[in-house]
Amino acid sequence: MSTSNGNSQPSDSPKPNGPFWSGGAAERNALAELLYLMGSDARGADALPAVPILMRIVREGNTLFAEGAQAEAIYFIRAGTFKTFRTAEDGYEQVLGFAGRTELVGFESLSTGHYASAAVALEDSSVYALLLRDLLSVGQRNAGLDRTVLQAVSRAMVRRGELAGVMSAVAAEVKLARFFVHLSDFMRVAGQSALTFHLRMSRRDIASYLGVAHETISRAIAALVNLQLVSVHARDVQIRDMRGLQALCGGTRQPVHDSNARHA
Amino acid sequence: MSTSNGNSQPSDSPKPNGPFWSGGAAERNALAELLYLMGSDARGADALPAVPILMRIVREGNTLFAEGAQAEAIYFIRAGTFKTFRTAEDGYEQVLGFAGRTELVGFESLSTGHYASAAVALEDSSVYALLLRDLLSVGQRNAGLDRTVLQAVSRAMVRRGELAGVMSAVAAEVKLARFFVHLSDFMRVAGQSALTFHLRMSRRDIASYLGVAHETISRAIAALVNLQLVSVHARDVQIRDMRGLQALCGGTRQPVHDSNARHA
DNA sequence: CGCGCGATTGAAGCGACTCAACGGCAGTGG
DNA sequence: CCACTGCCGTTGAGTCGCTTCAATCGCGCG
Structure with missing residues (x-):
């Protein structure tokens, strides 16, 4: 769908006959x-x-x-x-x-x-x-x-x-988590690594797709990294805790900011 | 799509032969x-x-x-x-x-x-x-x-x-305005009144569709009514200022700088 | 009549948007 | 070769609006 592991082999003879x-x-x-x-x-x-x-x-x-x-x-x-x-x-x-x-x-x-x-x-x-x-x-x-x-x-x-x-989720981290999980699924069915992939789109595109500001994507990525769920360098993503990531996807409404302290 | 003017005539002989x-x-x-x-x-x-x-x-x-x-x-x-x-x-x-x-x-x-x-x-x-x-x-x-x-x-x-x-719009009133305009379009192509229609879905359903809390829908409706754009009684909607409503639909998010699309 | 559900309204908190500045990188042209 | 220029990505600070919790009202229905 959106990524590839640096494989996209142009091997099988694309060579077009005309300009288009x-x-x-x-x-x-x-x-x-x-x-x-x-x-x-x-x-x-x-x-x-x-x-x-x-x-x-x-x-x-x-x-x-x-x-x-x-x-x-x-x-x-x-x-x-x-x-x-x-x-x-x-x-x-x-x-x-x-x-x-x-x-x-x-x-x-x-x-x-x-x-x-x-x-x-x-x-x-x-x-x-x-x-x-x-x-x-x-x-x-x-x-x-x-x-x-x-x-x-x-x-x-x-x-x-x-x-x-993905857009229905309230918290930006949840949207991003779902996005990553979907990406991972796509990579898996494509027969490639489901845990390591390369984003082909800019943060701006992701932000537009998820319905948030692009700065929020940066912050959400930082949040997921802090939670030890993923590693992100530039556009290379590695999923470190798929279970945790999927657990995060569960929340739809209500902020995930877990809060052990319910109001007393 | 979602409404009818109380016409939905069951006239043309639905009568099923069996239970289903x-x-x-x-x-x-x-x-x-x-x-x-x-x-x-x-x-x-x-x-x-x-x-x-x-x-x-x-x-x-x-x-x-x-x-x-x-x-x-x-x-x-x-x-x-x-x-x-x-x-x-x-x-x-x-x-x-x-x-x-x-x-x-x-x-x-x-x-x-x-x-x-x-x-x-x-x-x-x-x-x-x-x-x-x-x-x-x-x-x-x-x-x-x-x-x-x-x-x-x-x-x-x-x-x-x-x-x-509709979900990409930031302000709830904008989402709702787009929803109403879409509804109106649907009514028009269906050959019915484009300015007066009946909502067949609950506020909760609208809220879920637009990606906001259902209370926000109530407030957004009140806002559009205050702006003299529509009249709403229960689930009956009357559009009073279609131009204004469409003008409200314009706002999305801050424009993204051109970027892609080098040469077509 | 009471119960539940839909809808509205109020109050309070916080999360995302906006504006802004900065560093890094690639392409460009002097 | 190196400044110059966009663009991407990140980070900070402040404001605004939506979410959440809560109470109330109206209405249909058993």
């Missing part, structure tokens, strides 16, 4: 790769209708799509990390989420034809693009792809729900 | 009705494969599905209002959203097989159920239904993003 898009003869392979990436069994992947899948490389800091732009495609992330956010009239950036390998971005555009949020790469990344006109075409559907899309969207919905979960 | 499900000969009609309800053009609705659509009545206060339960179906709301929420270990209810006519609930279950949140009817309601096994079946797909599902899910994603939008 690759395609042509490679499309058939791209579709099979996409289904494999997203965890679908590739049964019948050879007997597929001609659903073109394009690949696109996005360098760190570049935008995959802009908020409000005419929607052309939805994107499956092949490698790298993105943040999605909306920009208010006053310029405030509300981060809606971080998306990594195997995740889907840009899907909200399907109902309106315009992207409801922007997506920017937090590191050099690559995505598979599925054009909307192919997704909505009546004929020549690919059942495997359809199922893959539905499942990916379902997961995206779950992650949006988690956003509400 | 209706079906049988009416299924063919139900599919056509569903497509019409969701705004799809019903072209070729007669030449549909046999996709069974079941209808279900849910009385006020009853649960459509429970959090964590094995998922059987996703639901298109035909009439009424639901709230979706997750319950923390300490019993705190985090409201994830309110869903009304033409909206979709339960979709998150698709990726895990279990419902990630619970759905409870806030008034007597009826839904169309689309069984997961039909949704995921490889053969005999209905292109119109597929497209309808995708669009409904897209809209649900947009609404989840709006949740982040």
